[in-house]
Amino acid sequence: MAEREAADAQRFGQLLRALRKERGLSLSQLAAITYTHRGSIGNIENGKRLPDRRFAEIADVELGADGRLIASWRHATGDRDARRRRSQLLDAALAESRDIAREAEPVMADSAGERTQELAVQYLGTPPAKILETAIRLRREVNTALKHGQLRSRAVTDGIVTVGRLSGILAYAALDLGYPDAATAHSEAAWRCADLAGDAELKAWTRGTQSLIYRFKGDNQRALDSAVAGQEHTRRGQSLSRLLSAEAQCRAVDGDSQSANRLLSRGLAECEQGSTRDAEAGIFGFPIEKLHYYVGSSLIWLDGEKDAERAVTGAVTAVQLWDTAEPHRRSPSDQALSRIYWTTASLQLGDISGAAEAIRPVLDLPTDLRYSWINRRLHPLLTTLTKPPYADAPEALELIGQIRFFLADP
Secondary structure: OOHHHHHHHHHHHHHHHHHHHHOOOOHHHHHHHHOOOHHHHHHHHOOOOOOOHHHHHHHHHHOOOOOHHHHHHHHHHHOHHHHHHHHHHHHHHHHHHHHHHHOOOOOOOOOHHHHHHHHHHHHOOOOHHHHHHHHHHHHHHHHHHHHOOOOOHHHHHHHHHHHHHHHHHHHHHHHHOOOHHHHHHHHHHHHHHHHHHOOHHHHHHHHHHHHHHHHHHOOHHHHHHHHHHHHHHOOOHHHHHHHHHHHHHHHHHOOOHHHHHHHHHHHHHHHHHOOOOHHHOHHHOOOHHHHHHHHHHHHOOOOOHHHHHHHHHHHHHHHHHHHHOOHHHOOHHHHHHHHHHHHHHHHHOOOHHHHHHHHOOHHHOOHHHOOHHHHHHHHHHHHHHOOOOOOOOHHHHHHHHHHHHHHHOO
């Protein structure tokens, strides 16, 4: 059973077990009323298999699930073909990235650079699963053209950079979909291209992306090393601001408030002074709202009241800037994450009403915009809400229920 399908089966099984125990039924009793073997139900509850629709419908009625079991079953089975197709696309892209990283001369096709730039901008407002096929197809076209000598010699370097940028887009998509190892391979392909082309900006951007991937994996030291290494390839502007912000978050995770705040202030100055070239648009850019986003995402790791206050200010500013930005600059996933950081910092300050206000729009996100980072950052909120001073508080209990529903909702 594929990893995602196994996870769906586990969720269905856990829900079934919880409902059965709430009704005070044994496995044998549930088996009798659903006309199913006791051992089969045990396997279902343990996530080893999914039942058929008949079982889900009967169990939903008999356990008083009010449609929850049926919804869970539909999520686990209805999207299976789409998930498998997406997995096949990811596997194909992963194989190509590993191939690119080993190749001596990765190359591109004419005019692909402009299409790559458009794709980078579209990424901000488009679910990553919808970006995959276009990015994979375009990168394949680029590689095929140069491998067969279809480009003029002066276009080769530009082609290598384009392949690197497309690999970077695939790294972002893989990470947003919850595949950090695939994201690592795509980033290595991007670095290989940047190195072959001698493109300092792509090198800096790729190191920043690798820092992001390592943070997702929980390897703060490698995330820090990547952020610092990237600064060797850029001296000013938004590119440097992005790396300074990445370093700030790593320093904050290590508990170094002074360094984190200093780096964020320096990053703000660089971001305000720098200009965004066309080639740096979309996910290759680092606009001022992203810097404020990092203020929130970094300082929530610290314990100080001033850090929490600055985190709230940063996250709120990011949300406000995105709300008023031109449509092509808006990033729903980053806006949602900014609200989660706003919520986290509000709880650190004892402001549960402010936390509830901040998180509400996130809990209304459609399924295709619930990126892996969002779910990942919501889990610590649950832990905070179940501990003093919030444990058993009515507002906290309501938020806990809403967040759990969001995380379980297909």
